[in-house]
Amino acid sequence: MFSRADSSPLRVTHYEGEHGSPLSDGDVLRLSDTLETQIAAKKFQIPSGPDERLVAIDEPRSFGAELLRTLAVRLRQVKKRHGIKKLLITSTVPGEGKTVFAANLAITLSLHHSRVLLIDGDLRRATLSRWFDIVDDSLGTNWREQGSRRLPMLRKAERLALWVVPAGNSVEMPGKILQSAEFSEALSTIEPEFEWMVFDSTPMVPFGDATILASLVDAVVLVTRKGITPKKELAEMLKLLDPSKIVATVLNCGKVTAHKYYLDYYEHREILSSASVGSTSLPAPLRERHVPNGES
Numbered sequence: 479m480f481s482r483a484d485s486s487p488l489r490v491t492h493y494e495g496e497h498g499s500p501l502s503d504g505d506v507l508r509l510s511d512t513l514e515t516q517i518a519a520k521k522f523q524i525p526s527g528p529d530e531r532l533v534a535i536d537e538p539r540s541f542g543a544e545l546l547r548t549l550a551v552r553l554r555q556v557k558k559r560h561g562i563k564k565l566l567i568t569s570t571v572p573g574e575g576k577t578v579f580a581a582n583l584a585i586t587l588s589l590h591h592s593r594v595l596l597i598d599g600d601l602r603r604a605t606l607s608r609w610f611d612i613v614d615d616s617l618g619t620n621w622r623e624q625g626s627r628r629l630p631m632l633r634k635a636e637r638l639a640l641w642v643v644p645a646g647n648s649v650e651m652p653g654k655i656l657q658s659a660e661f662s663e664a665l666s667t668i669e670p671e672f673e674w675m676v677f678d679s680t681p682m683v684p685f686g687d688a689t690i691l692a693s694l695v696d697a698v699v700l701v702t703r704k705g706i707t708p709k710k711e712l713a714e715m716l717k718l719l720d721p722s723k724i725v726a727t728v729l730n731c732g733k734v735t736a737h738k739y740y741l742d743y744y745e746h747r748e749i750l751s752s753a754s755v756g757s758t759s760l761p762a763p764l765r766e767r768h769v770p771n772g773e774s
Contacts, residue, residue, distance in 0.1 A: 519634035519641055522612050524585070531578050534585040546586040549726060553697075554590070556725055562696035564665075564675045565725075566599075568688040570712045571681050574703040575730040577605045580678040583699070588640040592673040595632075597643040599679040599691050601652035604645035606678045615646030617655070629664050641672070656690040665694065682715040689718050698723045703730040 526536055533542040556562055567580035577600075584596040598606040607613045614630040633642040655661055669675060677695060679688040692698055698719060702712065 519632040521636055522633045524635050532582060534582040546582055550586045550590055564695040566677045566691050566695040566698045568679050569681050569701040570707050570715050571683050573706050574701050576701045577678050579701050580676055584640060584676040587674050588638045593639045594674045595641050595672040597677045598645040599677045601645050601649040602680055607644040612644045613646050614644040618646060618649040652687055653690055656687055683711050692719055697725040699726045700724055701728045704732045
């Protein structure tokens with residue numbers, strides 16, 4: 479159901495550095511290279527720059543990146559207790575920042591020495607795939623062709639333990655693919671190769687695609703946005719989800735009191751650091767950035 483560079487089994491569940499120490503950045507790169515030889519994938523480069531809103535890698539000291547790391551830690555704790563692996567990132571309506579958040583969360587998890595598969599489950603717009611410039615129409619084509627039921631070849635992000643299942647041109651009636659036995663089998667086949675599988679999807683309103691994906695995953699992260707999320711539609715959407723699967727709710731563009739303390743802490747730390755080397759200059763203010771918002 480998916481491409482492998484060889485037919486040998488790959489069942490690695492834990493990695494350690496020398497003498498049982500945590501993995502270093504070099505270990506992560508070597509692990510990434512090793513897995514790349516076992517899972518056939520085309521490389522791509524994660525887009526970079528302030529306009530891309532990928533604070534997980536572009537602004538690691540921002541408050542948004544810190545919140546992402548905090549969520550990653552809590553997800554790992556839930557994983558230890560309940561064995562979750564497949565995460566659906568969804569929202570009520572377009573424009574709440576779901577896709578940007580899904581990308582940032584997947585990158586954050588991969589930076590925590592985890593093998594992550596990010597799946598573009600929006601077969602209508604393929605927003606994630608277009609953003610990463612990895613559009614691949616083979617999913618829709620394969621499912622339209624009799625007897626050809628497979629996922630597209632994975633894309634591998636450079637220097638990260640992150641793989642992506644891309645989407646392509648809009649698929650008519652994507653629900654037929656998402657709820658097919660073949661799609662579920664394809665996911666089951668590839669699941670053992672990764673520690674996390676993160677699904678980006680369409681909004682819950684007005685589509686049913688995310689509801690189908692919610693039935694396939696272990697947990698749901700719900701993204702909302704101040705001034706955008708309609709309360710009535712949110713209440714209706716919550717009725718469609720299994721409440722036991724909702725492990726986190728994200729509010730984009732909300733005022734967080736802890737933001738001020740976070741900035742004050744780093745300003746104080748840098749002042750002390752500057753004083754220790756004899757400098758009296760104050761550090762430049764950290765750029766404020768919310769947990770990513772924007773497109774669907």
